[in-house]
Amino acid sequence: MERLWGLFQRAQQLSPRSSQTVYQRVEGPRKGHLEEEEEDGEEGAETLAHFCPMELRGPEPLGSRPRQPNLIPWAAAGRRAAPYLVLTALLIFTGAFLLGYVAFRGSCQACGDSVLVVSEDVNYEPDLDFHQGRLYWSDLQAMFLQFLGEGRLEDTIRQTSLRERVAGSAGMAALTQDIRAALSRQKLDHVWTDTHYVGLQFPDPAHPNTLHWVDEAGKVGEQLPLEDPDVYCPYSAIGNVTGELVYAHYGRPEDLQDLRARGVDPVGRLLLVRVGVISFAQKHFRRPRQEDRLRPGIQGNTVHLGTGDPYTPGFPSFNQTQFPPVASSGLPSIPAQPISADIASRLLRKLKGPVAPQEWQGSLLGSPYHLGPGPRLRLVVNNHRTSTPINNIFGCIEGRSEPDHYVVIGAQRDAWGPGAAKSAVGTAILLELVRTFSSMVSNGFRPRRSLLFISWDGGDFGSVGSTEWLEGYLSVLHLKAVVYVSLDNAVLGDDKFHAKTSPLLTSLIESVLKQVDSPNHSGQTLYEQVVFTNPSWDAEVIRPLPMDSSAYSFTAFVGVPAVEFSFMEDDQAYPFLHTKEDTYENLHKVLQGRLPAVAQAVAQLAGQLLIRLSHDRLLPLDFGRYGDVVLRHIGNLNEFSGDLKARGLTLQWVYSARGDYIRAAEKLRQEIYSSEERDERLTRMYNVRIMRVEFYFLSQYVSPADSPFRHIFMGRGDHTLGALLDHLRLLRSNSSGTPGATSSTGFQESRFRRQLALLTWTLQGAANALSGDVWNIDNNF
Numbered sequence: 026m027e028r029l030w031g032l033f034q035r036a037q038q039l040s041p042r043s044s045q046t047v048y049q050r051v052e053g054p055r056k057g058h059l060e061e062e063e064e065d066g067e068e069g070a071e072t073l074a075h076f077c078p079m080e081l082r083g084p085e086p087l088g089s090r091p092r093q094p095n096l097i098p099w100a101a102a103g104r105r106a107a108p109y110l111v112l113t114a115l116l117i118f119t120g121a122f123l124l125g126y127v128a129f130r131g132s133c134q135a136c137g138d139s140v141l142v143v144s145e146d147v148n149y150e151p152d153l154d155f156h157q158g159r160l161y162w163s164d165l166q167a168m169f170l171q172f173l174g175e176g177r178l179e180d181t182i183r184q185t186s187l188r189e190r191v192a193g194s195a196g197m198a199a200l201t202q203d204i205r206a207a208l209s210r211q212k213l214d215h216v217w218t219d220t221h222y223v224g225l226q227f228p229d230p231a232h233p234n235t236l237h238w239v240d241e242a243g244k245v246g247e248q249l250p251l252e253d254p255d256v257y258c259p260y261s262a263i264g265n266v267t268g269e270l271v272y273a274h275y276g277r278p279e280d281l282q283d284l285r286a287r288g289v290d291p292v293g294r295l296l297l298v299r300v301g302v303i304s305f306a307q308k309h310f311r312r313p314r315q316e317d318r319l320r321p322g323i324q325g326n327t328v329h330l331g332t333g334d335p336y337t338p339g340f341p342s343f344n345q346t347q348f349p350p351v352a353s354s355g356l357p358s359i360p361a362q363p364i365s366a367d368i369a370s371r372l373l374r375k376l377k378g379p380v381a382p383q384e385w386q387g388s389l390l391g392s393p394y395h396l397g398p399g400p401r402l403r404l405v406v407n408n409h410r411t412s413t414p415i416n417n418i419f420g421c422i423e424g425r426s427e428p429d430h431y432v433v434i435g436a437q438r439d440a441w442g443p444g445a446a447k448s449a450v451g452t453a454i455l456l457e458l459v460r461t462f463s464s465m466v467s468n469g470f471r472p473r474r475s476l477l478f479i480s481w482d483g484g485d486f487g488s489v490g491s492t493e494w495l496e497g498y499l500s501v502l503h504l505k506a507v508v509y510v511s512l513d514n515a516v517l518g519d520d521k522f523h524a525k526t527s528p529l530l531t532s533l534i535e536s537v538l539k540q541v542d543s544p545n546h547s548g549q550t551l552y553e554q555v556v557f558t559n560p561s562w563d564a565e566v567i568r569p570l571p572m573d574s575s576a577y578s579f580t581a582f583v584g585v586p587a588v589e590f591s592f593m594e595d596d597q598a599y600p601f602l603h604t605k606e607d608t609y610e611n612l613h614k615v616l617q618g619r620l621p622a623v624a625q626a627v628a629q630l631a632g633q634l635l636i637r638l639s640h641d642r643l644l645p646l647d648f649g650r651y652g653d654v655v656l657r658h659i660g661n662l663n664e665f666s667g668d669l670k671a672r673g674l675t676l677q678w679v680y681s682a683r684g685d686y687i688r689a690a691e692k693l694r695q696e697i698y699s700s701e702e703r704d705e706r707l708t709r710m711y712n713v714r715i716m717r718v719e720f721y722f723l724s725q726y727v728s729p730a731d732s733p734f735r736h737i738f739m740g741r742g743d744h745t746l747g748a749l750l751d752h753l754r755l756l757r758s759n760s761s762g763t764p765g766a767t768s769s770t771g772f773q774e775s776r777f778r779r780q781l782a783l784l785t786w787t788l789q790g791a792a793n794a795l796s797g798d799v800w801n802i803d804n805n806f
Contacts, residue, residue, distance in 0.1 A: 165470070165640065166540065169632050172464040173457065178628065179621040181453035186445040186609045190438060192225060192483045193413035197439060201416045204438070204480055207456060208420040211463035213478075215421040221493040224336035225413045225486055226259045232407040234362055239267055239401040249368055249402075253605070255441075257408055258326065258361040259486050260335055265405040266360055268294045269398035272376055274385045275299050287379050289396045295404060297372055299387065300603075326485070326603050332578045333492030336410070339730035341497035360406040375399045415439075415482035417490045420459055422466060424474040424639065427709065430716065431477045431505050432639045433585075434458065434631065435491065436512035437484030437575065442605035445612045448484065451512035454628045455480060461632060472639035474507060481575060484513065488575040495583050499729065502583050503720040508638050508646075509579040511589035515627045516612070517602065518594030519545050519619050522555060525568045525576065527586035527719060527739075528650035533637060534588065535562065536645075541629045544592075544622040551626065570739060581734040581741075584720030586646065590630060592623050642708055648718045648795065649694065652687040654738060655788065658746050659683060668756040672774065678785045685792035693795055714797060721791035726783050737787050743776070744783040752777060 189196030201218070208216045228234065233254045238246040271291055274280040276298035284291050334342050335353035364372075370389045376399040386394055418438075424430065436451030443449070459478050462470075483489030495502060508530065524534050538552035546554045552562065559565040570577045576587035593599070599615060601607040613620050637645055662676050669675060693714065700707050723735040724744040734740035742748065755772040796802045 165465075165636055166633065168465055168468065168470065169461060169636060170629065172461045173625075173628055173632060175464075176457040176460060176628075178453050178457055178624045181456060182445065182449050182620070182624065183609045185449040185452050186443045190440055190444070190448075192415050192439045192486060192489075193411075197482070198416075200438065201418060201482070204452075204456070205418050208418065208459060208478070211420070211459055212422075212466045213420045213459070213463060214423040216419065218416045218418050219494065219497075220414050220416050221334075221342040221483075221490065222412050222414055223334040223342045223483060223486075223489050223493060224410050225483070225489070226257075226261070226408045226410050228254060228257045229407045229409045230254065234407055235403075235405045236362065236364070236368075237403045237405075239403050241401075243267075243401075245403055249364075249371070251362070252365040252368070256363050257406075258363060259408070260356060261361040261406050261408060262357050262359050263406055263408060264360055265403060266295070267401060267403045269401050270295050270297060270372055270376065271397040271399070272297050272373065272381060272385070272394055274381070283382070284396060287396060289378060289398065294398060295402050297369065326573075332488040332572065332575075332582075333496060334489055335487075339496065339733055342493050360404055362404055362406055372399070372402075415490050415493075417482055417494055418480040420478040422462060422472060422476040424476075425471045426473045426705070427712070428475050429505060430474045430507050430712070432472075432474055432507050432510075432635055433477045433479060433579075434510040434512065434635060435479035435481055435575065437488075437490075438480045439482055439484055440607075441485055441603075443608045444485075445607050445609045446514065446517055446599055446602055447607055448513065449609070450516045450612075450624055450627075451514075452480065454512050454515065454624060454631065457628055458632055458635070461628075462635070472636075473642065474639045476635060476639050477506075484575060487573070488578060491575040492578045492582070495578055499583060503585060503717060506579070506583070506585045507644065507716050509576055509585055509587040510631055510634060511574060511576040511587065512627070512631060513575055513589060514591050514602075515589075516592050516616070516620065516623050517599035519592050519616050519623045520595035521593045522551060522566060523568050523591045523593060524566050524588055525570050525574060525591070526588035527570070527580050528654050529586040529646040529648060529719060530588050531563060531567055531650055532647040533634065533645045534566070537630060537633050537637065538562075538566075540633055541626055544626040545619055551630070572741075577739070578734075580719060581736040581739045582729070584717075584723045584736070586719045588634075590627055592627065642702075643697065644712050644715045646715050646718065648715055649687075649690040651718070651722070651738075651791075652683070652690055655683045655686065658738075658750075661750055662753070665753040665756055668753075674774070674777065676781070678781065679788065682785050682788040682792060686788060686795065689792045689795040693797070714795065718791070718795065721794045722787065724783055724787045725790060726786065737784055743780055744787070746784055749777075749780045749784055752780060 185200075188200055190200050191197060205216060205218060234251060234257060236249045236251060238249070240246055271284065271289055271294045273284060273291060273296040276296060281291050335356050336351075338351065338353040366389060373390055373394055376395040376397040378396045378398060381394040381396050421431075434455065436455040437448040438452050440448045455478060462476060479491075479494075481488070481490040483493075484491070522538075524530075526534065535552065538555065539550050541551045543549045543551050543554040546557075549557070555562045555565050570580055570587065570589070572581075574589045576589045579585040579587040594615070599612075601611050601615075616623060659676075659680065662679065666676060693711070697711055700711070702708075719736075722737050724732075724737055724740075725735075727735055727742060727744050729735060732740070732742040732744065734742065735744065737745050738747075752772065758771070793802050
């Protein structure tokens with residue numbers, strides 16, 4: 026009160042009477058203007074609340090109008106102090122508001138990463154269109170589920186599996202026209218196709234592949250029937266080879282080491298390997314050795330260790346463009362041929378030598394498998410390459426606020442046989458999602474970002490269609506594509522659920538799993554089904570992206586986060602994949618009639634993921650996750666710190682770069698917390714930084730033509746963290762044991778320094794890019 030009384034007195038002393046002016050609205054001819062009024066009390070206070078069109082008039086000269094009667098002293102002082110009282114009250118209110126705001130923001134920051142985790146509140150609002158009203162998550166979810174439930178997934182799977190659709194065939198051309206027509210009937214903004222002329226390898230009907238016994242004198246004997254002349258391994262080396270037979274389990278590096286440890290040398294021999302565990306290409310690609318491969322009971326799959334057209338590596342195959350005669354380094358130099366289970370049984374019975382380990386045993390014989398060597402065989406592979414047109418089909422719903430940012434979802438369309446699980450399921454789900462989102466658009470839905478639906482051709486030859494498209498738009502896709510969702514291999518069982526994905530999508534996947542009902546556990550969500558088996562849900566669900574997935578090239582080649590979902594059997598892999606027995610009937614039998622429910626669950630999962638990615642105001646990508654990934658790998662690097670220290674080497678630069686990335690991620694998170702939510706310019710700026718995080722992990726120091734998979738965590742080449750770890754392991758196997766020792770097969774200090782530089786500066790570049798503008802970068806490197 027003393028301070029207020031002091032203000033009154035000071036106001037009386039310092040404020041001249043002539044400067045006190047109050048305005049009131051004037052009615053009549055001069056409506057809209059204000060006149061001076063020297064009245065005090067509540068009426069005067071009320072006039073201050075009106076903000077009408079006004080004409081401000083300064084104090085009139087003394088004597089310009091009759092003076093008002095003198096006011097009593099305390100009233101005059103109150104009138105003169107009124108502006109200061111108002112100002113004081115405003116300052117107190119503003120200070121209290123700011124204190125409350127800071128306290129509220131502080132409590133939110135205590136939530137940590139929750140700003141990037143999808144809210145499960147039914148009133149969660151992904152976006153707000155002020156012209157159309159509020160769109161809550163529960164409304165969008167209900168709309169999506171309603172229209173999805175009206176589809177005919179099972180019929181589409183059955184009909185697609187009955188159609189011939191080998192890449193380049195007449196049947197595929199007809200299916201391409203039908204699917205494009207189906208997309209054109211929906212409410213899409215754009216529908217188009219693109220054509221690539223690619224080199225595909227097929228069997229030669231005039232000169233089929235053969236397998237013969239060879240006697241001790243080297244004379245070719247009885248031919249072993251290969252059962253089906255159409256069965257082959259695309260991109261196998263051409264030619265003929267002769268050698269003794271050896272059983273090599275899955276053909277992994279550790280399997281070959283185990284063979285040598287047991288006294289069986291695989292070099293110069295034909296290897297009989299099982300299907301599974303690793304890809305066909307990984308089984309086949311052993312360039313330093315000269316083993317040839319036979320695979321039992323399989324229709325065939327590409328043995329090119331890579332993706333896309335291997336005869337135009339790094340370049341798109343548009344318009345029959347001529348390129349220099351260069352071939353992918355991932356093409357094998359040894360022949361390979363699939364064989365039937367019956368022929369494999371005959372071969373296994375002929376093997377002698379040591380008994381195979383227990384974990385190598387199978388069910389083809391009534392007696393234990395032996396490792397060999399066995400009798401000599403002659404394998405002849407006559408596959409031929411042809412230039413083949415393939416067609417990708419596109420449909421697009423343009424986004425409202427960020428139309429130049431695409432959420433992409435795709436499925437392989439082609440198959441060598443019926444391909445029910447391989448591509449019919451994915452194609453059916455893709456078409457149902459197109460129809461569902463089209464119906465939502467017709468009922469007022471419009472995503473913030475564009476939705477791009479793609480049906481890929483040439484998938485069975487190593488994701489040729491998708492990779493050629495990526496190569497064609499390599500310079501822009503990392504600026505445009507937000508996420509890629511693959512529907513390939515989505516239903517291979519129903520016991521377990523796996524998500525092969527980039528770390529950026531892990532938190533979002535966890536949230537969406539809580540929204541989708543389990544197809545075979547009534548009353549449970551998919552998330553509840555998973556944690557019932559293993560409380561660590563991500564250890565149970567999350568897997569790295571494999572090279573034989575179309576999603577792999579999006580991440581490892583272009584730098585776009587991607588995910589591929591798969592329901593699988595608990596005890597064994599789907600037995601008919603890549604065979605002519607991959608029919609609708611067999612898939613339906615393996616799932617015991619639950620195929621429609623499982624396919625519907627995949628569609629719900631993919632669809633709700635698309636809604637979140639295309640409609641959320643702030644992209645729900647957890648960019649902080651890569652800090653955890655680096656930390657996990659650093660644990661592996663620490664194992665060799667002592668060995669490196671003995672040689673005067675250190676991994677300190679990697680640790681520093683990792684620290685800078687963590688700080689940059691936290692800084693961006695804090696910026697997002699404290700920013701104005703409805704500032705569109707800021708929102709777009711943050712989204713651009715978030716959506717490019719994956720791209721930051723592509724090494725800028727290697728050529729995409731020489732090392733197309735430049736991702737330092739998921740790629741292939743000397744620039745990757747995996748290659749650095751493999752090289753460090755040679756420290757323990759270096760026979761010389763002396764610091765600085767080098768050899769063609771041992772640890773090489775110069776190579777280590779180069780690998781460390783490539784890894785460190787890519788990680789440091791990611792930290793710098795995440796920091797934003799150059800003047801905001803504050804690292805102590």
